[in-house]
Amino acid sequence: MQLETYISDLLYRYDCVTVPGFGAFLTHRVSAKIHESSQTFYPPKKALAFNEQLQQNDGLLANYMAEVENIPYSTAVNKISKHVKSIKSYLVEGETIQFKNIGELVLNTDGKIQFHPSNQINFLTDAFGLSDFNSPNISREVFKETVEAVEETAPISLTPEKRSNRNWLNYAAAAVVVLGLGGIGAATYYSNTIENHNQLAQEQANDQLDTKVQEATFVISNPLPAATLSLEKQSGNFHIVAGAFRVAENSKKKVSQLRELGFKARTIGENRYGLHEVVYGSFETRAEAQRELNNIRRNHNRDAWILIKKLK
Numbered sequence: 001m002q003l004e005t006y007i008s009d010l011l012y013r014y015d016c017v018t019v020p021g022f023g024a025f026l027t028h029r030v031s032a033k034i035h036e037s038s039q040t041f042y043p044p045k046k047a048l049a050f051n052e053q054l055q056q057n058d059g060l061l062a063n064y065m066a067e068v069e070n071i072p073y074s075t076a077v078n079k080i081s082k083h084v085k086s087i088k089s090y091l092v093e094g095e096t097i098q099f100k101n102i103g104e105l106v107l108n109t110d111g112k113i114q115f116h117p118s119n120q121i122n123f124l125t126d127a128f129g130l131s132d133f134n135s136p137n138i139s140r141e142v143f144k145e146t147v148e149a150v151e152e153t154a155p156i157s158l159t160p161e162k163r164s165n166r167n168w169l170n171y172a173a174a175a176v177v178v179l180g181l182g183g184i185g186a187a188t189y190y191s192n193t194i195e196n197h198n199q200l201a202q203e204q205a206n207d208q209l210d211t212k213v214q215e216a217t218f219v220i221s222n223p224l225p226a227a228t229l230s231l232e233k234q235s236g237n238f239h240i241v242a243g244a245f246r247v248a249e250n251s252k253k254k255v256s257q258l259r260e261l262g263f264k265a266r267t268i269g270e271n272r273y274g275l276h277e278v279v280y281g282s283f284e285t286r287a288e289a290q291r292e293l294n295n296i297r298r299n300h301n302r303d304a305w306i307l308i309k310k311l312k
Helices: 003-011 060-069 073-092 144-153 165-214 248-260 286-299
Strands: 016-019 023-030 033-035 040-042 045-051 097-099 103-107 113-117 238-245 266-270 276-283 305-308
Touching: 003 016, 003 023, 003 060, 003 097, 016 060, 045 103, 045 113, 060 073, 060 305, 073 097, 073 103, 238 248, 238 286, 248 266, 248 276, 276 286, 286 305
Parallel strands: none
Antiparallel strands: 016 023, 023 045, 033 040, 097 103, 103 113, 238 276, 238 305, 266 276
């Protein structure tokens, strides 16, 4: 069984993939960076880690395996369990487990699983097509010495220009006359603009008033009360599956039965095998779905599981 293939596929879509009874592979986003000494540019990526403490089955891996291999969910869980036992036996014997494109697993001196991630594949879909590359240093020409040499051979000197006071007085008088004429013209233009604007606004207001007067107005003394409809729309990508049915009528009967028991059951369409899926409810977060799943397995259906699916 190519367990690492299923884990690798799911790491592109999710930040946590749990292998029941073994541990969880976790990812977190790392920004793009530059290695200063080697001038190497690294694109953003998902960094991999492993947590041996997270072993509870969340249904993600088993459900994906069941869909790919076209087997029942319970069979997929049993296959994972057998494979995990085999991996643990190899680790106890001191062997290193290779998960292709994911990393290496080995037991340390304390008997804990130590994980060495692989850098062959970037699981961040936003960085698809990007790879590491080196950029040589940029050489810049320095012209400082050339400029200094030119300044020494051909210095630039600034000589103030002499002007007569009489010419300055003539220019000042002409400027005063021009400014005065400009101010009078600007004031006249501004006054005419304001007057035209006010006249246009008054005409528009009169037209609106005539229109409102001509419209018929009806007043109902005892209006009917407004009807308020309360429609509850479920949302969220975490669904607790109650079952899948080949016949659509059977899925509707199942929804009715679950609603009588107080669940917010509904159908979420057909899966890839043409079966009509019925869910107990949908939730916004994995934590909410997991709490409800625990309650359902305890009191109603031990075979219920979580489906992570974005509905259209």
